[in-house]
Amino acid sequence: MRTRSLPSPSASALSFARSQRLKQFEGLKQHAHALVFYVSPHALVESLKDAVEVFGAARRCCLARELTKLHEEFIRGTLEEVSAMHEGDAGRKPRGEYSIVIEGMQQGGEDAVTEELILKCLEAVGF
DSSP states (O other): OOOOOOSOSOEEEEOOOGGGHHHHHHHHTTOSSEEEEEEOTTTHHHHHHHHHHHHOTTOEEEEEESTTSTTOEEEEEEHHHHHHHTSTTTSOOOOSOEEEEEOOOOSSOOOOOOHHHHHHHHHHTTO
8 A cells, every 4th residue: 555644753642531632632732743542433523523622623634444454544634624524413433443643733834644654653653
């Protein structure tokens, strides 16, 4: 599979209890490196909503589902776009294992969110 990258030289892999998610997101929103969150399907919709609230609707991300499995899937877009895909009755019902890669805060130019850096970030954190 050919992949592309996120504009980040490093990444942090994180997972939070639901009660701590907003507080932890607030502490990370200024970081310049990509953030990788492991999320259960039951917490996906609320995690995406919280990410939109804290990081902003325009922050780019990639939602990776079922990594290393037959039905592996990458959904790229802004946090708002990806979140909207999973909301309400018309949205997609979350199933499987999810990782959310959120770009770091940009200081300059805008590079494209790509699968290569997503995989590099996941490899950097030991996935």
